Amino acid sequence: MAEMQLGNDKIDTQIAYELVPADLDEALCNVEADEYFMSIKGELNQIDRLVSDAVNNLVINFRYISKLTKSHHDMVLAIEKMAAPEGSKPILELLEKQMIIADKIEQELEMAITSLQFGDLVTQLLAHTARQVEILNIELQRIDRQSNWKSGKKTSHVLHEGISKAVNVANAKSKRKPVVQQGMQMGDIELF
Amino acid sequence: MAKTILAVDDSASIRQMVAFTLKGAGYEVVEAVDGQDALDKANAHKVNLVLTDINMPRMDGLKLLESLRKLTHYKTVPILMLTTESGDEIKAKGRAAGATGWLVKPFDPKRLLEVIGKVIG
Numbered sequence: 001m002a003e004m005q006l007g008n009d010k011i012d013t014q015i016a017y018e019l020v021p022a023d024l025d026e027a028l029c030n031v032e033a034d035e036y037f038m039s040i041k042g043e044l045n046q047i048d049r050l051v052s053d054a055v056n057n058l059v060i061n062f063r064y065i066s067k068l069t070k071s072h073h074d075m076v077l078a079i080e081k082m083a084a085p086e087g088s089k090p091i092l093e094l095l096e097k098q099m100i101i102a103d104k105i106e107q108e109l110e111m112a113i114t115s116l117q118f119g120d121l122v123t124q125l126l127a128h129t130a131r132q133v134e135i136l137n138i139e140l141q142r143i144d145r146q147s148n149w150k151s152g153k154k155t156s157h158v159l160h161e162g163i164s165k166a167v168n169v170a171n172a173k174s175k176r177k178p179v180v181q182q183g184m185q186m187g188d189i190e191l192f
Numbered sequence: 193m194a195k196t197i198l199a200v201d202d203s204a205s206i207r208q209m210v211a212f213t214l215k216g217a218g219y220e221v222v223e224a225v226d227g228q229d230a231l232d233k234a235n236a237h238k239v240n241l242v243l244t245d246i247n248m249p250r251m252d253g254l255k256l257l258e259s260l261r262k263l264t265h266y267k268t269v270p271i272l273m274l275t276t277e278s279g280d281e282i283k284a285k286g287r288a289a290g291a292t293g294w295l296v297k298p299f300d301p302k303r304l305l306e307v308i309g310k311v312i313g
Binding site: 056113114176188 | 208247299
């Protein structure tokens with residue numbers, strides 16, 4: 001009997017899945033859950049906008065600093081040329097120090113190019129997370145619809161199974177994680 | 193004459209960082225925002241190297257790679273993938289489709305220039 005009951009539940013679940021037409025997949029049953037998931041998506045979008053805005057500003061700053069550095073470098077070279085005929089040792093030493101500083105700034109700017117790529121990594125991860133949240137919302141809405149169709153109370157076991165199934169489906173529907181990096185160190189290079 | 197590189201990425205900041213690095217080394221850079229845009233620009237300019245991201249709207253980097261390899265001019269042009277992806281499966285797909293190399297983001301400007309120098313001389 002117990003086996004029979006289990007079998008029926010299985011069939012019921014299968015039928016319920018089959019009964020849900022594709023166009024109803026998007027229909028909402030549980031407004032509270034949908035609003036909650038929408039607010040999470042909204043917050044993820046907000047993070048994305050803030051990060052993108054910050055990256056844009058940093059790139060503008062970077063380009064400006066880079067231009068200034070080049071001008072500074074050129075100026076030091078020009079002064080060095082003017083000072084050379086005089087052979088003034090203190091001036092030439094000072095200019096030498098200026099050149100070392102200019103080179104160090106250029107090195108730091110090169111390193112900043114690697115760090116400034118964080119925006120792209122973060123945006124991709126946020127899009128991936130937003131998609132996972134959306135899929136989970138759709139699957140939980142499906143469970144909600146099924147429970148509305150069934151007469152009688154759902155046992156906690158059935159609900160537990162339903163939620164696990166929703167999470168498994170959400171997992172299966174999720175695309176592979178687009179970013180694996182845990183830090184901003186340079187990525188691997190492979191030539192085929 | 194400066195060699196031309198087609199830099200493809202939907203991220204504006206990555207395109208700017210790539211262009212900054214390449215222009216600083218004397219290359220000419222044509223930028224594209226996705227695979228479709230890149231395919232259009234690849235037809236309009238005869239580029240010497242393509243550096244492309246994978247995850248992009250409209251047409252992804254692997255589709256672009258396959259489409260470019262079908263064009264006579266791009267059968268032998270080096271195509272480097274610059275991506276956050278580093279799984280063996282997707283790398284194998286890229287290799288099978290004719291990618292010249294695989295660079296995982298974030299890139300280091302010096303190393304990027306070394307690799308480009310190696311593949312286009």
